[in-house]
Amino acid sequence: MSEDFYDVLGVSRDASTEEIKQAYRKKATEYHPDVSDDPDAEEKFKKIQKAKQVLTDEEKREAYDRMGHERYEQAEKHGFDASEGGAGGMGGDPFGGMGGGGMGGGGLGDLFEQVFGGGGGRGRRRPRKGRDLRTELEIDLEEAYDGAEKQFTLERPEECEVCNGEGHPPDADARTCPECQGQGQVTQVQQTPLGRVQQTTTCRRCEGEGTLYSETCGECRGEGYVRNEATLTVDVPAGIQDGQTLRMEREGAPSPEGGPSGDLLIDVSIREHDEFERDGDDLRYRLPISFPQAVFGDTVEVPTFDGAAEFDVPEGTQSGETFRLEGKGMPRLRGRGHGDLYVQVQVVTPESLNEEQREALEAFAEAGGDEIEVNEGFFEKIKRAF
């Protein structure tokens, strides 16, 4: 088999694109390695595929005609820019270096799949994964402490049951997409200031499937999926932080090509707690104590998510002083142990005193040598005014 693309396909140099495609189909079927007895079928098949790819693309064909086989091959390997300089003697198998270049791409498996796309059996192209979806979940700090199984609902696209996600009735007639010749992809070569750049994109006409169908599914209007409300349960791990994202694999949008579904990403936010403030794996708590407790010290109970903890307020504690209760904070995510609980003591000044308390405090002040100009309460002032 000659290397020349026209010879490979057995067409004349002025063959129309349609003639080239016809010749390609015939040859591709003949040399498909699954079918052919030819020991070199695989290699020949690649050449056929390649020849068709170049000759059915107007710009590539123009470049090929202009440059000739060897220079074109070389240019493709080393970039079109460098090529225009001069041709070297490029012998041997033009596909020897496959895998690196842009145009060849993929392995042999991909090539089979492209040509025999949609034909059933081992035919289909490797289907794309479905889209990832995103949702939000709000939990309480307690739930972040213990970990929780949270149930939630989510509206998401799910595979259409009428057509099994195919988007067309099973008995619809299939034909190869004329836009991409069944490859599902379109390669364009563009002239840019930096040289020729080729870009391969998914075919818009067939959305990458390579096949067009005579009918679309009425249920999903050909989308292959419908919107449904799904109820899901997610395992929220103990110690999760506000703003972290959980991933539920395969719970996202279904693949439009029958491949695996995408994932569902769950952005977790944690509601503010009435008593605890979280700081990483630590918790902060404000503990109100009385003036005598601050003076004499006391054993008090501090709430934790793990039940009440006893805490010794030392003698002579100042308002605002902070004490650390080791291991009473949040559990560490994926780690052992817990953070700490910081207890900030707040000495509460009494807002009203009974007679006895007032006298005791006045005596206390006097004993300390403090002259206190006792401020009368508002109502007492008013009383005196009458």
Ligand SMILES: [Zn+2]
């Ligand atoms: Zn197409």
Ligand SMILES: [Zn+2]
């Ligand atoms: Zn459907």
